Amino acid sequence: xxxxxxxxxxxxxxxxxxxQGLVLSTFGNVSGVDRQAGRILIKPSxxxxxxxxxxxxxxxxxxxxxxxxxxxxxxxxxxxxxLYAAFPAIGAVVHTHSxxxxxxxxxxxxxxxxxxxxxxxxxxxIPVTRPLGAHEVGDDYVANTGRVIVEAFEGIxxxxxxxxxxxxxxxxxxxxxxxxxxxxxxxxxxxARMAWHALALAPGLQPISRALLDRHYLRKHGASATYGx
Amino acid sequence: xxxxxxxxxxxxxxxxxxxQGLVLSTFGNVSGVDRQAGRILIKPSxxxxxxxxxxxxxxxxxxxxxxxxxxxxxxxxxxxxxLYAAFPAIGAVVHTHSxxxxxxxxxxxxxxxxxxxxxxxxxxxIPVTRPLGAHEVGDDYVANTGRVIVEAFEGIxxxxxxxxxxxxxxxxxxxxxxxxxxxxxxxxxxxARMAWHALALAPGLQPISRALLDRHYLRKHGASATYGx
Amino acid sequence: xxxxxxxxxxxxxxxxxxxQGLVLSTFGNVSGVDRQAGRILIKPSxxxxxxxxxxxxxxxxxxxxxxxxxxxxxxxxxxxxxLYAAFPAIGAVVHTHSxxxxxxxxxxxxxxxxxxxxxxxxxxxIPVTRPLGAHEVGDDYVANTGRVIVEAFEGIxxxxxxxxxxxxxxxxxxxxxxxxxxxxxxxxxxxARMAWHALALAPGLQPISRALLDRHYLRKHGASATYGx
Amino acid sequence: xxxxxxxxxxxxxxxxxxxQGLVLSTFGNVSGVDRQAGRILIKPSxxxxxxxxxxxxxxxxxxxxxxxxxxxxxxxxxxxxxLYAAFPAIGAVVHTHSxxxxxxxxxxxxxxxxxxxxxxxxxxxIPVTRPLGAHEVGDDYVANTGRVIVEAFEGIxxxxxxxxxxxxxxxxxxxxxxxxxxxxxxxxxxxARMAWHALALAPGLQPISRALLDRHYLRKHGASATYGx
Numbered sequence: 027x028x029x030x031x032x033x034x035x036x037x038x039x040x041x042x043x044x045x046q047g048l049v050l051s052t053f054g055n056v057s058g059v060d061r062q063a064g065r066i067l068i069k070p071s072x073x074x075x076x077x078x079x080x081x082x083x084x085x086x087x088x089x090x091x092x093x094x095x096x097x098x099x100x101x102x103x104x105x106x107x108x109l110y111a112a113f114p115a116i117g118a119v120v121h122t123h124s125x126x127x128x129x130x131x132x133x134x135x136x137x138x139x140x141x142x143x144x145x146x147x148x149x150x151x152i153p154v155t156r157p158l159g160a161h162e163v164g165d166d167y168v169a170n171t172g173r174v175i176v177e178a179f180e181g182i183x184x185x186x187x188x189x190x191x192x193x194x195x196x197x198x199x200x201x202x203x204x205x206x207x208x209x210x211x212x213x214x215x216x217x218a219r220m221a222w223h224a225l226a227l228a229p230g231l232q233p234i235s236r237a238l239l240d241r242h243y244l245r246k247h248g249a250s251a252t253y254g255x
Numbered sequence: 256x257x258x259x260x261x262x263x264x265x266x267x268x269x270x271x272x273x274x275q276g277l278v279l280s281t282f283g284n285v286s287g288v289d290r291q292a293g294r295i296l297i298k299p300s301x302x303x304x305x306x307x308x309x310x311x312x313x314x315x316x317x318x319x320x321x322x323x324x325x326x327x328x329x330x331x332x333x334x335x336x337x338l339y340a341a342f343p344a345i346g347a348v349v350h351t352h353s354x355x356x357x358x359x360x361x362x363x364x365x366x367x368x369x370x371x372x373x374x375x376x377x378x379x380x381i382p383v384t385r386p387l388g389a390h391e392v393g394d395d396y397v398a399n400t401g402r403v404i405v406e407a408f409e410g411i412x413x414x415x416x417x418x419x420x421x422x423x424x425x426x427x428x429x430x431x432x433x434x435x436x437x438x439x440x441x442x443x444x445x446x447a448r449m450a451w452h453a454l455a456l457a458p459g460l461q462p463i464s465r466a467l468l469d470r471h472y473l474r475k476h477g478a479s480a481t482y483g484x
Numbered sequence: 485x486x487x488x489x490x491x492x493x494x495x496x497x498x499x500x501x502x503x504q505g506l507v508l509s510t511f512g513n514v515s516g517v518d519r520q521a522g523r524i525l526i527k528p529s530x531x532x533x534x535x536x537x538x539x540x541x542x543x544x545x546x547x548x549x550x551x552x553x554x555x556x557x558x559x560x561x562x563x564x565x566x567l568y569a570a571f572p573a574i575g576a577v578v579h580t581h582s583x584x585x586x587x588x589x590x591x592x593x594x595x596x597x598x599x600x601x602x603x604x605x606x607x608x609x610i611p612v613t614r615p616l617g618a619h620e621v622g623d624d625y626v627a628n629t630g631r632v633i634v635e636a637f638e639g640i641x642x643x644x645x646x647x648x649x650x651x652x653x654x655x656x657x658x659x660x661x662x663x664x665x666x667x668x669x670x671x672x673x674x675x676a677r678m679a680w681h682a683l684a685l686a687p688g689l690q691p692i693s694r695a696l697l698d699r700h701y702l703r704k705h706g707a708s709a710t711y712g713x
Numbered sequence: 714x715x716x717x718x719x720x721x722x723x724x725x726x727x728x729x730x731x732x733q734g735l736v737l738s739t740f741g742n743v744s745g746v747d748r749q750a751g752r753i754l755i756k757p758s759x760x761x762x763x764x765x766x767x768x769x770x771x772x773x774x775x776x777x778x779x780x781x782x783x784x785x786x787x788x789x790x791x792x793x794x795x796l797y798a799a800f801p802a803i804g805a806v807v808h809t810h811s812x813x814x815x816x817x818x819x820x821x822x823x824x825x826x827x828x829x830x831x832x833x834x835x836x837x838x839i840p841v842t843r844p845l846g847a848h849e850v851g852d853d854y855v856a857n858t859g860r861v862i863v864e865a866f867e868g869i870x871x872x873x874x875x876x877x878x879x880x881x882x883x884x885x886x887x888x889x890x891x892x893x894x895x896x897x898x899x900x901x902x903x904x905a906r907m908a909w910h911a912l913a914l915a916p917g918l919q920p921i922s923r924a925l926l927d928r929h930y931l932r933k934h935g936a937s938a939t940y941g942x
Contacts, residue, residue, distance in 0.1 A: 050903050051896070053830065072941030098942055101932065123830050129907050132827040133915040140361040142424045143282065143352050160924040167928055194921040195829045209280070216279050220358050226914060227455060228362040234423040237389040241396055245330065254301030255327055369590040371653045372511060372581050438509070445508050449587050456684060457591040463652040466618040470625055474559065483530030484556055598819040600882045601740065601810050667738070674737050678816050685913060686820040692881040695847040699854055703788065712759030713785055 032058050033080040036067045036118075039204035043122055044075045046212050053123035053196075055100040058204050059110045061117075064088050068106060070097035090169075101168065108172025109200065113184040116200040118207035126218035127189075127197035130154070134193050137221045138233040144217045145234065145242035147210060149186035152217070153178045157193045171195070186247070189214045261287050262309040265296045265347075268433035272351055273304045275441050282352035282425075284329040287433050288339045290346075293317050297335060299326035319398075330397065337401025338429065342413040345429040347436035355447035356418075356426035359383070363422050366450045367462040373446045374463065374471035376439060378415035381446070382407045386422045400424070415476070418443045490516050491538040494525045494576075497662035501580055502533045504670050511581035511654075513558040516662050517568045519575075522546050526564060528555035548627075559626065566630025567658065571642040574658040576665035584676035585647075585655035588612075592651050595679045596691040602675045603692065603700035605668060607644035610675070611636045615651045629653070644705070647672045719745050720767040723754045723805075726891035730809055731762045733899050740810035740883075742787040745891050746797045748804075751775050755793060757784035777856075788855065795859025796887065800871040803887040805894035813905035814876075814884035817841070821880050824908045825920040831904045832921065832929035834897060836873035839904070840865045844880045858882070873934070876901045 039056040043049050052075070057068035067083040084099040086092050090107030092099050100106075106119045122128075130137055137152040139145055144152075155174040162170040175190050175198060188210045189199040199214050201207035224231055233239075244250060268285040272278050281304070286297035296312040313328040315321050319336030321328050329335075335348045351357075359366055366381040368374050373381075384403040391399040404419050404427060417439045418428040428443050430436035453460055462468075473479060497514040501507050510533070515526035525541040542557040544550050548565030550557050558564075564577045580586075588595055595610040597603055602610075613632040620628040633648050633656060646668045647657040657672050659665035682689055691697075702708060726743040730736050739762070744755035754770040771786040773779050777794030779786050787793075793806045809815075817824055824839040826832055831839075842861040849857040862877050862885060875897045876886040886901050888894035911918055920926075931937060 050830075051900065053833075070942065123828075125903070125907065126910070128828060128830065129910040129914070132907060132911040133918060135914060140423065141352075141357060143279075143357065146282075157922065158925060160922060163922070163924040163928045194827065194925060213280065216354070220354065220361060222910060222914060223355070223358040223451060224361040227358070227364060227451060231362060235386065235389060235392070237392040238387060238423060241392045255299065369652065370581075370586060372508075372586060375511075442509065445583070449583065449590060452584070452587040452680060453590040456587070456593060456680060460591060464615065464618060464621070466621040467616060467652060470621045484528065598881065599810075599815060601737075601815065604740075671738065674812070678812065678819060681813070681816040681909060682819040685816070685822060685909060689820060693844065693847060693850070695850040696845060696881060699850045713757065 032060055032067050033083045035204045036069070036083045037078060037080045039118065039120065039208050040069045040078060041075065042208045043120060043211060046208070048122040048124040048211060048215060049075070050123060054121060055102055056118065056120045056204060056207065057100075057103070057106045058118045059088075059116075061088075061110075065093070066090065066103070066106060066110065068099045068103055071099060071101050073097070102171075104168035105172040105175070105198070108169050109175060109198070112172070112176040113179075113200065115185050115202065116188075116207075117202050118200060118204040120199045120207045120211040121196070122211055122215075123196040124211065124215040124218075126222055127191060127215050128195075129222060130218045131191035131196050132194060135225070136191070137218055138231075139239050140221050140224050140231060140233060142234070142238065142242045143213070143220065145239045146246050147213045147243075148189065148217070149239065149243040149247070150182070151233075152187060152189055152191060152214070153182070154191045155193050186243070261289055261296050262312045264433045265298070265312045266307060266309045268347065268349065268437045269298045269307060270304065271437045272349060272440060275437070277351040277353040277440060277444060278304070279352060283350060284331055285347065285349045285433060285437065286329075286332070286335045287347045288317075288345075290317075290339075294322070295319065295332070295335060295339065297328045297332055300328060300330050302326070331400075333397035334401040334404070334427070337398050338404060338427070341401070341405040342408075342429065344414050344431065345417075345436075346431050347429060347433040349428045349436045349440040350425070351440055351444075352425040353440065353444040353447075355451055356420060356444050357424075358451060359447045360420035360425050361423060364454070365420070366447055367460075368468050369450050369453050369460060369462060371463070371467065371471045372442070372449065374468045375475050376442045376472075377418065377446070378468065378472040378476070379411070380462075381416060381418055381420065381443070382411070383420045384422050415472070490518055490525050491541045493662045494527070494541045495536060495538045497576065497578065497666045498527045498536060499533065500666045501578060501669060504666070506580040506582040506669060506673060507533070508581060512579060513560055514576065514578045514662060514666065515558075515561070515564045516576045517546075517574075519546075519568075523551070524548065524561070524564060524568060526557045526561055529557060529559050531555070560629075562626035563630040563633070563656070566627050567633060567656070570630070570634040571637075571658065573643050573660065574646075574665075575660045576658060576662040578657045578665045578669040579654070580669055580673075581654040582669065582673040582676075584680055585649060585673050586653075587680060588676045589649035589654050590652060593683070594649070595676055596689075597697050598679050598682050598689060598691060600692070600696065600700045601671070601678065603697045604704050605671045605701075606647065606675070607697065607701040607705070608640070609691070610645060610647055610649060610672070611640070612649045613651050644701070719747055719754050720770045722891045723756070723770045724765060724767045726805065726807065726895045727756045727765060728762065729895045730807060730898060733895070735809040735811040735898060735902060736762070737810060741808060742789055743805065743807045743891060743895065744787075744790070744793045745805045746775075746803075748775075748797075752780075753777070753790070753793060753797065755786045755790055758786060758788050760784070789858075791855035792859040792862070792885070795856050796862060796885070799859070799863040800866075800887065802872050802889065803875075803894075804889045805887060805891040807886045807894045807898040808883070809898055809902075810883040811898065811902040811905075813909055814878060814902050815882075816909060817905045818878035818883050819881060822912070823878070824905055825918075826926050827908050827911050827918060827920060829921070829925065829929045830900070830907065832926045833933050834900045834930075835876065835904070836926065836930040836934070837869070838920075839874060839876055839878060839901070840869070841878045842880050873930070
């Protein structure tokens with residue numbers, strides 16, 4: 027994408043997470059990356075959603091440093107930058123405090139695959155990061171949040187499970203572009219809501235079979251996908 | 256119904272389940288059958304709801320094969336076809352991932368008759384299918400989903416309990432026509448919501464008496480119904 | 485009230501319970517009584533809410549028999565009639581299947597006074613009726629529903645606790661007029677929602693003190709009320 | 714603020730808590746204080762929200778006595794007055810019966826810091842007052858409600874934890890001005906909702922680390938705040 031269209035896409039995505047009910051107050055931000063141009067565009071820090079324009083999206087380099095001089099980027103920019111560096115296949119990152127995903131993050135409860143809604147989008151358990159140690163909460167706190175996410179994905183394909191719960195904080199989701207990242211954040215919230223209720227009614231509930239998980243996930247993703255037109 | 260009116264009814268029903276809040280993303284589809292003409296009309300696969308027109312409803316034969324050549328039918332078409340073949344009294348099928356019905360399906364928790372809201376529409380426990388075995392999740396997966404539903408209704412009249420929970424997946428509801436099927440799906444979601452909460456507060460809760468169940472169900476259904484004008 | 489104004493009030497109340505989110509489908513009805521004229525006005529049976537006019541409100545005598553010849557009254561008319569006969573201070577009755585009040589009715593869980601929201605409107609525990617016996621569910625079922633409500637109020641002032649949960653069914657609320665009855669039904673639903681959640685988190689929770697209950701209830705009701713202008 | 718602008722701010726805040734879904738019926742009131750002029754402005758008692766104008770805000774002295782002669786102040790005025798007297802840094806007080814904050818107040822369950830949403834606004838556990846004794850529920854009841862709040866804040870900075878749960882009643886929140894107080898009441902409700910669900914799923918859940926709490930709280934508050942533009 028060229029710069030104007032990426033800025034528009036990032037703006038639209040930031041507005042979409044509000045419209046979808048994932049955001050309370052200003053607890054949310056979306057970024058997009060243009061890897062060839064070496065740029066990340068992200069929501070500015072603490073600006074009310076209804077005042078945002080595409081020009082307000084803050085341009086940063088791939089290390090998360092703002093390269094313009096007008097607005098400051100979201101305070102979470104360094105988490106986004108660490109994710110872009112570690113996950114080469116992703117083009118956009120969404121962070122929210124959406125209610126049920128945040129509840130699962132607070133309870134430090136990973137989300138097993140309890141149903142095909144989950145399996146259609148996430149090819150396995152959605153992990154929770156370990157809590158950050160006291161020494162990790164200092165100056166480098168926001169980048170360290172990215173690092174524990176990356177740590178939680180050792181051995182997991184970044185696109186096959188495009189979301190994580192940061193312990194005691196909330197969810198991050200991602201995708202190949204902003205629309206996919208937002209969609210994953212929306213589905214994550216519903217999957218978390220359902221998992222919370224299923225677990226509350228049936229503690230110890232087992233996930234669906236590997237065969238059913240593969241069937242649903244691979245129907246929508248990968249070389250042999252058959253869903254849609 | 257002639258073809259145009261069935262297409263309109265199927266379109267309206269697909270839009271109604273969105274308006275009623277039963278659908279997240281594109282997780283939902285409604286079909287209608289014209290048994291004399293040997294046709295099923297169903298929502299196309301993966302098309303956004305707000306772009307649908309009556310002409311987009313995909314025509315299939317009673318074996319679930321698309322007979323037109325434009326859009327592909329919902330990926331769940333074979334479940335619908337199996338239900339129409341096994342349940343001769345039904346004219347429409349609704350599939351959603353509505354939140355509480357899906358939660359009960361994930362928890363593999365049948366819905367006993369805890370109240371008269373349930374009894375007014377469903378003449379007994381709403382069953383959960385058995386989980387599909389690994390060998391049933393292959394090429395014939397979607398039809399097998401229909402087959403475990405039919406299996407769960409051995410000895411149960413298809414119209415007296417017009418809904419089922421597919422284990423680890425979500426609800427299917429049906430009726431004599433599309434309006435009735437959608438209505439049953441709406442009531443099912445509320446009945447599931449109430450049952451989840453009643454069970455969470457009072458584990459081991461017993462259903463209402465058979466006498467009260469019959470009183471309410473038969474007031475609205477069958478030869479001696481007295482409800483309405 | 486003269487006839488036209490009572491019909492309007494009853495219509496407005498029937499529309500208000502829909503607007504307030506207490507009604508799914510047609511599960512709800514409100515009546516008002518004119519004791520001097522010997523008449524009850526009630527919503528007709530099974531007519532969609534958006535098609536109702538004041539003229540559609542069905543006139544019945546105090547025994548619950550329709551005296552006009554156009555529409556049939558709500559199928560719950562006999563419960564209303566029994567309540568008017570037993571509770572001389574009330575002027576209107578509201579029946580809904582509102583979600584949390586119905587859940588508490590299904591779980592047969594009376595609602596203790598857990599907070600001042602409750603105490604501002606209900607001067608004690610909101611009772612649950614006993615379940616109806618098999619012999620009470622026959623021809624006289626709807627009147628018997630009224631009778632078990634009356635039974636549950638032995639020794640309780642009808643206006644000091646203007647609502648009840650019918651076991652396995654749902655709530656009835658009442659008041660001196662239709663506006664008060666609707667308001668009580670709205671508050672009941674919120675009180676039930678809060679009590680469900682408080683009990684789920686803290687099983688065995690004790691009610692607030694009698695002193696606090698009296699303070700709040702008597703601030704809004706009775707000879708020494710001080711609330712409002 | 715001069716009188717007209719404080720009246721407008723208090724009106725806006727009273728309307729905002731309704732718009733934000735924190736208020737059922739008339740269970741809510743906001744006041745603001747002008748300490749130099751020795752005045753509190755507060756919502757009148759029992760007036761419907763949609764009929765309120767800025768002129769209706771009732772002027773009281775710092776002891777909570779109405780100084781005008783038109784409308785009576787909210788019945789909770791004395792709680793507000795006690796809080797203004799004890800907490801010199803605050804400029805506005807919000808009282809609601811918002812659902813989850815009230816549920817936690819009914820369950821007498823303080824809200825530990827389970828996540829960064831909480832830590833961004835409240836620098837520690839949100840306390841519950843002790844229940845009022847029978848002798849405290851007499852004539853001086855409303856002022857005593859303020860006194861048990863003040864008691865619960867012994868040793869706690871009033872602005873670092875700008876909210877409290879009154880046992881068996883509901884939440885009070887405050888801030889330096891009306892906008893901040895309303896914002897704190899909104900965040901409190903979401904924090905309470907999340908804490909309820911986290912505790913229900915994971916009884917005995919431990920709070921986040923002191924280091925993470927400090928990191929988030931101090932990022933948004935105090936001399937070294939870095940959030941926003």
